[in-house]
Amino acid sequence: MLFFDRMVVIGLGLIGGSLARVLREKGVVGEVIGVGRGEANLKRGVELGVIDGYSFDAKEAVKGAGLVFIATPVCTIPDVVAEIAPHLEPGCIVTDGGSVKEFVVKGCEPLMKEGTFFVGGHPIAGTEHSGVEASFSTLYQNRRCIVTPTEKTDPQALAKVVELWEIAGSTVPLMDPVQHDLVVASISHLPHMVAYSLVNAVDGYDRFEGDLLKYSAGGFRDFTRIASSDPVMWRDIALTNRDAILEMMDFFSGYLAKLRTLVEKGDGEGLREFFHNSKQKRDAIL
């Protein structure tokens, strides 16, 4: 069923491209226009059939659009909304894929004109690849997309955004933006901070000549895969979700200190329990 004649995707990468693909495939959107800065990537989007056309001017592109999806770096989302807000059609719904929500929602809501709607969202999906080339229509299948309404959110716009993500294959929990930010700080941002620190520590350890990393096996490679993530994206996340990340880093450090004490004391039973509890919880999410 066609919901929107014209959809604009600002930031045509893995996240934006994949949503465009699935919504086209399902017949939910008509024309899809990509907005970005890199022409090669936008052209490739046309060749791949992800978009029908493209523009470098977001203000121009949103004319006539019923749905705008912003998938640019999270730092830039309020700036993008500031640019397009005066040019939106009545009834237009703007939503985003940014992985920090208080910063985005607080920044964007006040910018919206009467009769146009902002709804924050965060699809918990991704791969280590980027660009429209990496996008695929099943990225969101069997995933969660957290949508973060506030008391200002229009209920019908909210319902529509939820429905879009469900059509894309995701389940859609609703969450307060602040709560969202603590949840992702714990299950995503904290692991990234830890993985980046771990690789830097092993790399920086200089008690021996030679490269420790060459002895790494599969476990280390899997464990540190997320330390290959885009440094600029993660800088932006660390800048925009500072308080929640600090809270989770400190919370984690408390557990690490607890384990350190067990190791130092040689507390066999305490160690076994600590590892056993972790294994149980981890096995439950396999």
Place this chain on the structure above:
Amino acid sequence: MLFFDRMVVIGLGLIGGSLARVLREKGVVGEVIGVGRGEANLKRGVELGVIDGYSFDAKEAVKGAGLVFIATPVCTIPDVVAEIAPHLEPGCIVTDGGSVKEFVVKGCEPLMKEGTFFVGGHPIAGTEHSGVEASFSTLYQNRRCIVTPTEKTDPQALAKVVELWEIAGSTVPLMDPVQHDLVVASISHLPHMVAYSLVNAVDGYDRFEGDLLKYSAGGFRDFTRIASSDPVMWRDIALTNRDAILEMMDFFSGYLAKLRTLVEKGDGEGLREFFHNSKQKRDAIL
């Protein structure tokens, strides 16, 4: 080429079973006898053709053996050697697969009779599965097996053990036991301590009702796969490689604290550099 008429594998699991499989396949060993406590597992070893027979009595089993491979939990290796040492044939080579080497080598070397030889080894390979059922002959292919001679190690026994691991498909760096323990503390034991702590922290975070872990995506699952490892094995590693693990945990905590400061200050350039260095090092080991 047949090197040993009789090989005994004490502890017939993933590690012991896989070495038996590949050495049989290559025709390097004749009869292979498994020693363990669980009869079901040993019977399964016979059915799978990994071993020709089994025994519950290591002293009995080592009679006539030219090669003994000990793949029991690392804590128990010196006890096993203490039990079998008086019963070894002249010329017998005893080696092991324990992941901590100073504890093992220091514990075992003094127990050996004149004319029998202990050589410490640590194949850096494994999966999250255990038992002889999980063993396969290519486990060691394109892996490293670190062999840890000391000044007391017999050069010919050392050469033979190196050759066995090369036949199994591994490259074989030689390392001092203490250096080995720091290397594995950094690339294996530290990541496990971190992963176990991380899962426990996320599980223990109680600022919200509900289960944070259900929001975890692929990144979190990969990152914490090693937190599903066997708690008893890791208790033993933490007990036997205490000093190296503490050193690496403290070294890591320094990097985590450095990152925490960057996040707290909102130092965008510092964050980008920190993440960028990590990504570069990680990408190099892909």
